[in-house]
Amino acid sequence: MLKERRFGKAGRGMAIAVTALVLLGSFVMVAPPAKAWVYDDPLTSSYVKIKSGSGSFSTLSPSSKQIFVQRGETLTGSIVLETYNSMVSSDRAPLIGTPNWGSHSSSYWTIEDWISTGTQSYGSGEISLNAPSTAGTYYIIFAFGAEFTGGQLASCTNWRYADVHGEVWNDGNDIAQLSAAKIAQMQSAGRTTVSYLFDRGSQSWTVPGDAVTVVVSDEGAVPSPFTTSQVTLRSGTGSFSTISQSSKQITVAPGSRLTGEISVDAMNNMGSSAGPLVATATWGTSSSSYWVIRNEVTVGTAQYTTSGISMTAPSSPGTYHIIIAFSDEHDGAQVASCTNHGHGDGSAVWNDGNDLADLSTVQISSAQSSGRASVEYLFASGYQQYVIPVAAITITVKGSVVSHFDDPLTQSYVKIQSGTGTFSSITATNKQIVVEPGAALKGSVAMLAKNDLESTDAAPLIGVTSWGSHSSNYWSVNNWISTGTNSYVSSNIDLDAPSSEGTYYLIFAFNAELNAAQVASCTNWRHEGGVVWNDGNDIASFSSQKIAEIQSTGRTTVNYLFTTWSQEWTVPSDAIRIIVANDEDHAAVMGTISGRVVYPNADPVAGASVVLPSGSTVLTNADGWFSFDLSAGNYDLTLRKTGCEEKHVQVAVGNGQSLYVGDIIMQEASSTTAPNSPDLLPLTFGGIIVVGVVLAALLLARRRRV
Incomplete structure (x- = not known):
C-alpha cells in the first residue's frame, strides 16, 4: 500500500510534468513565419556596353557616350553593342533600344528577339529618330532581360504578370523613365537595378543596359570646340x-x-x-x-x-x-x-x-x-x-567629426643666432637688450628655423612685438619657409621701444598657416570665423614663462584655435627680451630665472613657493610655472609645497641671461606612520577597550548558562 501511494505520487508528478511540457510546447512549437517570396536574379553580372557608332553616332566609344545635336535634328546611323548574358541558353532574352522622349509604349524597337549567352556583339540596326524640340539632356537606352517580348522588357513588366494583366506602362519603372543616376550607373557598369513588376508584386531586379547621352541645344547656339577635348x-x-x-x-x-x-x-x-x-x-x-x-x-x-x-x-x-x-x-x-x-x-x-x-x-x-x-x-x-x-x-x-589634429611641430624650433644695429649684442646665449624709453630699435636679427612640416604645407615665419596692437604689430619675415633646418634674417627692423619702463619682447615664430595674421593670432586657417585676436593666445600675449621656455627650447605650446575647438599646439619660436629702463647700467646686470614645478607623473604643482636666499618668494601658477628677475650670480632655490618634500635647486645666472631651468620634480611627502607614533595611541587605547568589552560579555553569557 505504501509502495502504491508512492507510485501514485510519482505518477501524479509525472503527469503534471508531461502536461507542463505539452503546454510549453504549445507556446514554443509555433510554425515559423512564411518566407517572403523573391525570385533569384540571374542577371547580376550581365551587361551591355556601347562600343562604337556611325552617322550621327560616329563619335561614340566605350569612354565617350555623348552626342550634341540641335533641336529637332534627325539622328541617323547605327551603334555597335557588346552584351554579356549570364542566363542559361534556354532563357529567352530580347535586346531593345528606346529613346526617353516620345511615347514609351511605341518608341522602343527590338534589336534581337533572343540574344545568345556569353559575350556577343550586336548592331542596333539603322536608327532614325528626331531629336526633341526642347533643349536639354536626353538618352537613347539599350537593354536586355529575361522576357518574351520587347514590350515586357521596355515596361519592366515580367511575363508572369503580363500574360494575365498585360504590360504596365508609365508606372515610373519603364526603361525610358530611368533616372539620371540610373543612366550614369548603366554608362559606368553596363547595368542597373529597377523596381520590376512580377506576378506577386515588385522587387529589385537587374537590367543590363547602356545609354547614349543626347545633348540638345537651341538653334544658333554657340558650338563647343571641345567635343573631343x-x-x-x-x-x-x-x-x-x-x-x-x-x-x-x-x-x-x-x-x-x-x-x-x-x-x-x-x-x-x-x-x-x-x-x-x-x-x-x-x-x-x-x-x-x-x-x-x-x-x-x-x-x-x-x-x-x-x-x-x-x-x-x-x-x-x-x-x-x-x-x-x-x-x-x-x-x-x-x-x-x-x-x-x-x-x-x-x-x-x-x-x-x-x-x-x-x-x-x-x-x-x-x-x-x-x-x-x-x-x-x-x-x-x-x-x-x-x-x-x-x-x-x-x-x-565618413566617420566621426575630427576634433583633434596630430601636432607635426613638436620637434620644430626657432633659435635666434645674432643681430645687427640695436641688436648687435644678441647671440645664441644672450637674447636681451636694454634701451631707454622710446628708443629707436633698428637693425636685423638672424635665426635658425627647423621645420618638420611637409613641403606642401605653407609655413609663414613672422616677427611680432609684445607691445602695441596685436592685430597690427606683426610682420612677415618669410611667407613660406622650407622644410628642414634653414637660416632666415628679419632685416630692416625699424621700431620704437615702449615709452614706459618695463620688460617687453620681440618674438619670432612660424606655424602651419596660410598667412602671417593666422600665425600671430594662433588661429588656424580652418577657422571659419576668420582670425581671432585678443583671446589670450596671441603670440604677443605670451607670458614671461612662455618666453623663458622658447628662449631655452625654441618652442612652446599654446591653446590653439581650430575649426570649432581649441587644442594644445606647438608654436616654434624664440624671443629677444627688451628691458626698457632709464638706469641702463642697473638694468644690464639683471637676469631672469624661470621653470616649471611638476609631480613625478608630470602633473603641474600649482601654488608651490619658490624662495631665494634673500627670502624673496614667488608662487607657481596653475600650470606650475614660475619666473622672476634678479641680479647675476649663484642662487640656491628652495621649493616648498604643503604635502610635498622640500626641494633645493642650485642655479647660476649671468648678466642679462634668461635662464630656463626646465621641469623641477617635487615628491609628495610619505604618509606612512611609525608603530610608536603618538598618532597611533588613541587607536591603541581604543582597541584595548573594545577587546575588554567583548571578553566581559562572553564571560557573563557563560555564567548564565551554568
Whole structure:
C-alpha cells in the first residue's frame, strides 16, 4: 500500500510534468513565419556596353557616350553593342533600344528577339529618330532581360504578370523613365537595378543596359570646340596619393585636412590655346573655393599639376567632389562660374545653378568616364548646353567629426643666432637688450628655423612685438619657409621701444598657416570665423614663462584655435627680451630665472613657493610655472609645497641671461606612520577597550548558562 501511494505520487508528478511540457510546447512549437517570396536574379553580372557608332553616332566609344545635336535634328546611323548574358541558353532574352522622349509604349524597337549567352556583339540596326524640340539632356537606352517580348522588357513588366494583366506602362519603372543616376550607373557598369513588376508584386531586379547621352541645344547656339577635348586624372600626392586614371575617389574623415598635389592630362583639340585650367571644391562658397592651376592650356595633350593644395574636408559625412576643368575664357572665375566672357561686361555670374561646383551626378559621371561634360553655360544670348573638358575626384566623407589634429611641430624650433644695429649684442646665449624709453630699435636679427612640416604645407615665419596692437604689430619675415633646418634674417627692423619702463619682447615664430595674421593670432586657417585676436593666445600675449621656455627650447605650446575647438599646439619660436629702463647700467646686470614645478607623473604643482636666499618668494601658477628677475650670480632655490618634500635647486645666472631651468620634480611627502607614533595611541587605547568589552560579555553569557 505504501509502495502504491508512492507510485501514485510519482505518477501524479509525472503527469503534471508531461502536461507542463505539452503546454510549453504549445507556446514554443509555433510554425515559423512564411518566407517572403523573391525570385533569384540571374542577371547580376550581365551587361551591355556601347562600343562604337556611325552617322550621327560616329563619335561614340566605350569612354565617350555623348552626342550634341540641335533641336529637332534627325539622328541617323547605327551603334555597335557588346552584351554579356549570364542566363542559361534556354532563357529567352530580347535586346531593345528606346529613346526617353516620345511615347514609351511605341518608341522602343527590338534589336534581337533572343540574344545568345556569353559575350556577343550586336548592331542596333539603322536608327532614325528626331531629336526633341526642347533643349536639354536626353538618352537613347539599350537593354536586355529575361522576357518574351520587347514590350515586357521596355515596361519592366515580367511575363508572369503580363500574360494575365498585360504590360504596365508609365508606372515610373519603364526603361525610358530611368533616372539620371540610373543612366550614369548603366554608362559606368553596363547595368542597373529597377523596381520590376512580377506576378506577386515588385522587387529589385537587374537590367543590363547602356545609354547614349543626347545633348540638345537651341538653334544658333554657340558650338563647343571641345567635343573631343578632355581632362583626365593622372596621379596625386599627399591626401591624393591613391588617385590614378582608374582610381578617382578618396575617403576621409569629417573636417580632416586635405593636402598634396593632383596631376592631370589636359587634351586641348580646339586648334589654339585655351584656358584657364581651374580646380574647385563642391563645398564652400563657389566664388571663393576655386583656384587657377594654369592660365593657358596649350594645343594637344600636356600634363598640369595642382600644387600646394591645402583645404579642410566638409564637417558633415557625404559625397563631395573636386572638379578640374578648362574652357576658352579670360579668367578663372569665368570658367568656374560657366560664364562666357562675352556675357555682359564679362563678370562671372555665380550661384545660378550652373557653377562647376553645382555639377550633377550625371555630369560628374560623364567627367569621370569621358573627361568632358555638357553643362548649362551662360553666353550673351542666354544659357545653352556647352561641352567643356572636365575631370572629377570623388571625396567620400565618413566617420566621426575630427576634433583633434596630430601636432607635426613638436620637434620644430626657432633659435635666434645674432643681430645687427640695436641688436648687435644678441647671440645664441644672450637674447636681451636694454634701451631707454622710446628708443629707436633698428637693425636685423638672424635665426635658425627647423621645420618638420611637409613641403606642401605653407609655413609663414613672422616677427611680432609684445607691445602695441596685436592685430597690427606683426610682420612677415618669410611667407613660406622650407622644410628642414634653414637660416632666415628679419632685416630692416625699424621700431620704437615702449615709452614706459618695463620688460617687453620681440618674438619670432612660424606655424602651419596660410598667412602671417593666422600665425600671430594662433588661429588656424580652418577657422571659419576668420582670425581671432585678443583671446589670450596671441603670440604677443605670451607670458614671461612662455618666453623663458622658447628662449631655452625654441618652442612652446599654446591653446590653439581650430575649426570649432581649441587644442594644445606647438608654436616654434624664440624671443629677444627688451628691458626698457632709464638706469641702463642697473638694468644690464639683471637676469631672469624661470621653470616649471611638476609631480613625478608630470602633473603641474600649482601654488608651490619658490624662495631665494634673500627670502624673496614667488608662487607657481596653475600650470606650475614660475619666473622672476634678479641680479647675476649663484642662487640656491628652495621649493616648498604643503604635502610635498622640500626641494633645493642650485642655479647660476649671468648678466642679462634668461635662464630656463626646465621641469623641477617635487615628491609628495610619505604618509606612512611609525608603530610608536603618538598618532597611533588613541587607536591603541581604543582597541584595548573594545577587546575588554567583548571578553566581559562572553564571560557573563557563560555564567548564565551554568
